[in-house]
Amino acid sequence: MSTESTSSHSDFIREIVAADRAAGKHAGQVVTRFPPEPNGYLHIGHAKSICLNFGIANENPGGICHLRMDDTNPTTEDPEYVQAIQDDVRWLGFDWQDKLFFASDYFERLYIYAVTLIKKDLAYVDSLSADEMRRYRGTLTEPGQASPFRNRSVDENLDLFRRMRAGEFPDGAHVLRAKIDMASPNINLRDPVLYRIRHVAHYRTGATWCIYPAYDFAHPLSDAIEGITHSLCTLEFEDHRPLYDWVVERCDTPQRPQQIEFARLNVSFTVMSKRKLLDLVERKLVDGWDDPRLPTLKGLKRRGFTPEALRAFCDAIGVAKRDAVVEVQLLEYFVREDLNKRAPRVMAVLRPLRVVIENYSEGQVEPLDAINNPEDPSAGTRQVPFSRTIYIDQDDFKEDPPKQFYRLTVGREVRLRYAYIIKCIDLIKDPVTGEVIELRCTYDPETRSGGPQAQRKVKATIHWVSAPHALDAEIRLYEGLMLTDPGKIPPDEDWTQHLNPHSLERLPDCKVEPSLASVSSGTRLQFERVGYFCVDPDSSPGRLVFNRTVTLKDAYAKIEKAQAPR
RNA sequence: UGGGGGAUCGUCUAGCGGUAGGACGCCGGCCUUUGGAGCCGGCUACCUAGGUUCGAUUCCUAGUCCCCCAGCCA
Numbered sequence: 001m002s003t004e005s006t007s008s009h010s011d012f013i014r015e016i017v018a019a020d021r022a023a024g025k026h027a028g029q030v031v032t033r034f035p036p037e038p039n040g041y042l043h044i045g046h047a048k049s050i051c052l053n054f055g056i057a058n059e060n061p062g063g064i065c066h067l068r069m070d071d072t073n074p075t076t077e078d079p080e081y082v083q084a085i086q087d088d089v090r091w092l093g094f095d096w097q098d099k100l101f102f103a104s105d106y107f108e109r110l111y112i113y114a115v116t117l118i119k120k121d122l123a124y125v126d127s128l129s130a131d132e133m134r135r136y137r138g139t140l141t142e143p144g145q146a147s148p149f150r151n152r153s154v155d156e157n158l159d160l161f162r163r164m165r166a167g168e169f170p171d172g173a174h175v176l177r178a179k180i181d182m183a184s185p186n187i188n189l190r191d192p193v194l195y196r197i198r199h200v201a202h203y204r205t206g207a208t209w210c211i212y213p214a215y216d217f218a219h220p221l222s223d224a225i226e227g228i229t230h231s232l233c234t235l236e237f238e239d240h241r242p243l244y245d246w247v248v249e250r251c252d253t254p255q256r257p258q259q260i261e262f263a264r265l266n267v268s269f270t271v272m273s274k275r276k277l278l279d280l281v282e283r284k285l286v287d288g289w290d291d292p293r294l295p296t297l298k299g300l301k302r303r304g305f306t307p308e309a310l311r312a313f314c315d316a317i318g319v320a321k322r323d324a325v326v327e328v329q330l331l332e333y334f335v336r337e338d339l340n341k342r343a344p345r346v347m348a349v350l351r352p353l354r355v356v357i358e359n360y361s362e363g364q365v366e367p368l369d370a371i372n373n374p375e376d377p378s379a380g381t382r383q384v385p386f387s388r389t390i391y392i393d394q395d396d397f398k399e400d401p402p403k404q405f406y407r408l409t410v411g412r413e414v415r416l417r418y419a420y421i422i423k424c425i426d427l428i429k430d431p432v433t434g435e436v437i438e439l440r441c442t443y444d445p446e447t448r449s450g451g452p453q454a455q456r457k458v459k460a461t462i463h464w465v466s467a468p469h470a471l472d473a474e475i476r477l478y479e480g481l482m483l484t485d486p487g488k489i490p491p492d493e494d495w496t497q498h499l500n501p502h503s504l505e506r507l508p509d510c511k512v513e514p515s516l517a518s519v520s521s522g523t524r525l526q527f528e529r530v531g532y533f534c535v536d537p538d539s540s541p542g543r544l545v546f547n548r549t550v551t552l553k554d555a556y557a558k559i560e561k562a563q564a565p566r
Numbered sequence: 567u568g569g570g571g572g573a574u575c576g577u578c579u580a581g582c583g584g585u586a587g588g589a590c591g592c593c594g595g596c597c598u599u600u601g602g603a604g605c606c607g608g609c610u611a612c613c614u615a616g617g618u619u620c621g622a623u624u625c626c627u628a629g630u631c632c633c634c635c636a637g638c639c640a
Contacts, residue, residue: 009579009580009588010580011579035640036640037639037640039639039640070640072639072640073639073640075639076639076640129638130637130638133638134636134637137636138568138636139568139636140567140568140569140635140636141567141568141569142568143568144636171638172638174638175638177638184568184569185568185569185570186568186569186570186635187568187569187635187636188569188570188635188636190636193637193638195638196638197638198638212638214637214638214639214640215639215640216640219640235570235571235572235633235634236633236634236635236640237634237640238570238571238634238635239569239570239571239634239635240635241570242570261571263572263633268577274640316578316579316589316590317578317579318578318579318580319579320572320578320579321571321572322571322572322573322632322633323571323572323573323632323633323634324577324578324579325577325578326577326578326590327576327577327578327590327591329577329590329591330577330578330589330590330591332590333589333590333591334590336602336603340602340603341603345600345602374600374602374603375603375604404601406601407601415599416599417599417600418599419599421599449599454599455599457599458599459601460599460601461598461599461600461601462600463600526600526602528600528602529600529601529602530600530602531602552600552601552602552603553601553602553603554601554602555601555602556601557601558601559601
């Protein structure tokens with residue numbers, strides 16, 4: 001496996017794994033697993049878990065990481081998600097070889113384990129309603145009470161459980177429960193439900209089953225069946241661990257996996273809960289699971305994030321047990337770092353302002369050499385056409401420039417990247433709106449790149465596109481979807497009120513250089529001085545569409561912000 | 567306040583008894599035909615109080631604060 005898929009740092013889990021190997025535990029084997037439930041799309045929080053589980057497997061000789069669909073609840077699961085999960089894990093850069101598993105494939109074995117438990121008088125069929133069961137469970141401070149059905153005979157339990165499977169009872173009539181301790185201070189041990197009746201077809205097993213195993217039963221046994229050595233999960237399962245161990249022990253499985261918990265990833269201003277993501281998609285607050293504003297892997301991909309950047313991010317955030325909220329800026333840092341090295345530079349004008357260079361001959365066109373990537377000489381050069389009429393960005397001209405604005409204004413010179421130094425001599429306004437609609441400039445022929453005066457210093461260099469050669473494009477700018485940190489929104493509040501109304505801005509009339517005529521979907525580019533962009537799947541040769549992945553760091557924006565009257 | 571966890575720069579994270587390191591961020595400077603990139607410098611942290619020790623972020627005790635658990639979800 002490539003070195004990118006392993007971590008450069010250690011953490012408490014890797015230390016445990018290393019110590020276990022050294023001690024010869026699990027016969028020195030390392031088998032991990034990534035166990036998503038196929039009821040939604042993977043997001044960056046899953047990426048942390050994927051990188052951890054596959055990373056650890058890759059780092060240990062002979063190690064392997066299984067991909068397992070934890071599909072024990074037929075009401076929410078769908079093959080659409082199964083496919084998407086596989087695509088996403090692969091896209092992130094990981095390989096489960098032939099170890100793709102489904103908890104639903106273990107239903108028969110799980111059933112047999114349940115029967116074993118019943119025979120040992122460690123499980124019983126309870127006929128309390130869900131409501132009654134809740135009351136019998138007690139509270140955090142008071143012990144629970146035994147169900148009146150807790151002492152059914154083994155034979156009666158066996159019979160009832162068999163008939164549950166046979167479909168003789170309606171949903172909710174009975175459940176199979178572990179017989180542990182109704183007075184346990186750990187509520188998870190107060191006779192947890194092992195099986196429930198659900199007359200619902202499963203997307204894989206169809207109508208074969210009408211009883212389905214609960215997570216606390218299916219998960220440890222699935223791990224054991226697959227020979228998992230280290231079962232990594234998030235903190236909220238910490239007090240399920242005694243139950244996990246109980247199941248594995250009582251079922252006497254050949255393998256005893258070890259559950260280790262770590263803190264889930266939170267990213268500031270980022271919606272991570274499956275429920276909320278589903279909400280956004282279903283209420284059409286965003287445009288599907290791959291909306292570039294979403295932290296789903298599909299969304300991040302469409303936005304232009306690279307798997308390499310995501311992996312570097314996951315490596316940098318570390319693995320620990322304390323609750324943490326990572327700032328989005330760290331994520332952005334890693335995309336910039338990655339794209340800076342690999343994204344070809346091109347020129348694009350987002351909000352065009354027409355510029356006529358009066359002393360440049362009408363009809364003349366010069367092909368100018370432009371560097372594709374200053375960070376990577378092997379990327380070579382290309383030619384961009386220059387002519388009398390060009391577009392520059394409206395941001396690069398100010399009629400009344402504030403202090404520290406180095407760009408164009410009437411009477412000032414500026415360099416056109418890869419071309420000439422021009423001087424603005426006049427401007428034309430719309431007689432009605434008063435808006436500046438055209439700049440009149442002159443150029444200095446001596447200052448062409450490579451020319452005698454090419455080294456002349458001017459305060460700024462701006463990007464441009466030749467008007468007659470420009471390609472039309474739509475450019476989509478994204479900002480954070482949330483105005484508030486999701487973790488800081490009171491639960492009684494409607495969290496969608498904190499959605500950023502400006503999270504998407506479509507610029508339909510952009511101009512890009514002609515070299516982009518046939519870019520294919522997914523291509524990542526840097527628009528010089530603006531940011532990193534990615535060709536959207538909506539794009540076609542006649543209608544280019546770009547997504548802004550992330551802006552470039554912008555020193556002037558900072559000054560502007562500091563000067564802004566507030 | 568029943569149980570289970572956790573507290574180190576603004577944010578992540580390292581430190582495993584020898585005197586707090588890294589990254590992001592922020593501030594300043596250099597450089598620059600991207601106000602990009604790069605480079606240099608700076609910034610700020612051990613939850614509190616006791617104790618053990620020559621020495622404690624690390625060990626002990628007592629507090630404080632935060633998170634999780636009362637689904638037939640995972």
